[in-house]
Amino acid sequence: MADEAGERHASWLELFFDLTVVAGAAEIAHRLQGAESVGQIAACAAMFYAIWSVWTTTSIYANVAGERTRQRAVLRTMLGIAIMAAAVPGVWPELLPGEHDVPGGRTAAFVIAFLACRAVAAGSAARDGQVIAFWPATQTVTATPWVVSLFVPPPIDYWLWGVAIAADLTFSMLGAVNPRMIARMTEQARRRQDERNRRTAHRLAAMIQRGVSPDRLPDASPTLISVAQVERGHLAERLGLFVIIVLGEALAQVVAANTDIAWTPAVIVSSLAAFLLLVKFWRLTTEYGFTLAPRLRKPLEPWQALPAHLGVTAAIVAIASGLGALIPGATEHLQTTDRWYIFGGLALYLLASVFAGLAGRAALKWYLGWVLPSTVVAVLAGVLGDLVPAWSLAVVAWGVLVWFGSYERLVKG
Structure with missing residues (x-):
């Protein structure tokens, strides 16, 4: 959607994507009403950050991609947020007050959906050749603490979530103003893209040798790396x-x-x-x-x-x-x-x-x-x-x- 002056506005896809936030905010607000300790409130805060960060990274990707935004990537992320929202009542059941019959595996589902959504946003931006230096979390995630939290007992797993969130925010805020970190991100992205371009060229050569019709060959134009500018x-x-x-x-x-x-x-x-x-x-x-x-x-x-x-x-x-x-x-x-x-x-x-x-x-x-x-x-x-x-x-x-x-x-x- 754009006005006559060409100013860019949220697309219908982005507005549809926003609907998942309603579900996530509702579930966390309901969970807060049952919280009775600082640990339970912190758990809700951590879940809200996870949902917010997925929404943010996807929205930033759409911001820099513009008309090139990959619809499937956004819809996959939308599904991921829906899974996270549905898992909220069962995340960390030992933190729920009173006696509750909570289905198992919801914490793992929440973490896996979160990591998958962040990976989708990062991969989409990388395939477009964009380095989003103004908010580096869009193209990276401190995944190790989240993964390890699935295999350790409480309260260690709770602290790991906190460490991951603090690292995520610190990396993004400091990385955005550090020229050396921006240069390092750009160089790493360029190396990864060069490798993708080489693999694409090899596949194209193999298809030509097999006699594939020229009109069925994929686009082999190399993707160039650029530092994205925010709108x-x-x-x-x-x-x-x-x-x-x-x-x-x-x-x-x-x-x-x-x-x-x-x-x-x-x-x-x-x-x-x-x-x-x-x-x-x-x-x-x-x-x-x-x-x-x-x-x-x-x-x-x-x-x-x-x-x-x-x-x-x-x-x-x-x-x-x-x-x-x-x-x-x-x-x-x-x-x-x-x-x-x-x-x-x-x-x-x-x-x-x-x-x-x-x-x-x-x-x-x-x-x-x-x-x-x-x-x-x-x-x-x-x-x-x-x-x-x-x-x-x-x-x-x-x-x-x-x-x-x-x-x-x-x-x-």
Whole structure:
């Protein structure tokens, strides 16, 4: 899809691909509602990162490939994310609270699907001769810890996932700004492509010797290696669409919480506050973009924007889980875990905005007048929220985001 000026937008294939994110976000949000320990929450965070990273690497591949995007590769990755989402309830069953009859093998299915999806994205970009240096994770994965985790007992396997995720993010962020690493990636890709070109030439020669008709011969033109350039507008749109999709799942949580309970005044107030909170998230996304920080003096580089995007989307998933638990118990005191899902999620959202603001050189008064007060109130609500009924916490969360989003209006006014 493109407008008259030729600006590139998300394709129908990409929009169809995004639907799998809904399933993944829903399953993780539901799993969070049953979590009772830091380990269980960390497990959900790790699963969310895995799904997010597969979506990200595939979307980045489509960003640089453009019209050359391999449809089969995207659809295979879509199937992989669907498998990961379906496996979420059974991943690490020993971390599930209480007694659960969980089918075996789901952790292995999740890990294998994750590694396969990352390999598909990397292979597709390599066949096109693209070196995606602005986010190296698109063409590599720290696979060893994931594989080893399948053969070791807990809690070692949990720590291996954490090590792999930390290495993935560190490699991508540091590699994108390290000229030597970029040069090394390019040289390695060139050697691999030269070998592919030689194999293709040998197959072509063998087919000619066998008398294969010229019109049935494959294209033997050598693929040249180039460093891919990001299409910033398209990437910004894709990341923003991901946020909207996660907000949609959060709205589904609010609706589901209202389906089988009495609509008391407290439930109505908390549900309305939750709805307005999600609307405010949407408005901030449309005004600030996925980077959140206002009036950036320069656009963020992908290695800066993508970690911020991870923080934003993870925060919304956590908040959605907390809201789903808050509404049915609107007149009661919200449990500590669910309370911190909401206000810890808000704090993470604000932290992501600080990261984006520092990278984009946002104004100092924004930090002092909006980010700092909003963060203080969110933390205090998380600490002291047991003193007030749950419905009032929904109102507080909405108020925090209203103030945080008032910067542009007040400054311009």
